[in-house]
Amino acid sequence: MRTHGWAGDPPASDEEAVERIVDAAAACIDEVGARVDMAMVASSVGITRQTLYRYFAGRDALIAAATTRAGVPFVERLLRHLDEVRSEEPLVDAVLFCLDELPADRQLSVLFAPGSFNPSVVGEQSLAFTLAVLAELPGHGGVPAERRDLVVELVVRVLQSLLADPATATRDRGELRRLVEVALAGSRGC
Incomplete structure (x- = not known):
């Protein structure tokens, strides 16, 4: 020490x-x-x-450690939300919740600052955390076990892309939902 x-x-x-x-x-x-x-x-x-x-090792590792800890209460809010809305598409609704809530979360928004790319978002620690979240979704979000690793990476990359673009906040909610549904359509093995 x-x-x-x-x-x-x-x-x-x-x-x-x-x-x-x-x-x-x-x-x-x-x-x-x-x-x-x-x-x-x-x-x-x-x-x-x-x-x-x-x-x-660097800023990204430090930010990842701080935001992983901040992620626990965020996930609790996400799961309560999905339970309250009785989601029929928990993975899609989880992504939409994240799109709404992450920019307002002071700790987690640092990962998804508009116009930036943080490689730790798709790093091993982040993907493992997101995989654990997927396991908590009702019915595992409808994702077969053999696809979970790939779907988690896709979800994180979709979130990163959409959150980095300031125009996402101005998109029509129905249009945004359709975009997320199409992006995740293959997650169920379709």
Whole structure:
């Protein structure tokens, strides 16, 4: 474990160090959104950037850690929504919920800033998280087990594309639903 810096209060373990760094990253995201950088997070924890890089390979890895933690309450809201609307197409309705809610979520919106591309969105950690979410959807979203990995990647890429385009927010809701339905039509093995 590294103990240099830490504003005079070194962590007791590497796990505590990572937790403090992720907490700081989340606070920085709340403060400045997608403009968060490694120097800002390091400064708020009281460590050097070099120390920060010992725990996180780069900004994308740090953002992924912070947003994965923020994803849990988001998924809980998503599942409540699907239950409330008694969705007959849970995967389509989940994507539409994400299109509505992700831009307003201060923590998660950093992944999908309009006009940007964040490679961690389609990274291993993100896809594993999304696969776990799919497993929670009613009937697994109607996706056969042998297609889940591919469908998860497709869903994440569709979300990333649509959220990165500011025009998505102005699209007709029915048209957007049809687009998502067509994009995911093959997910059921059709």
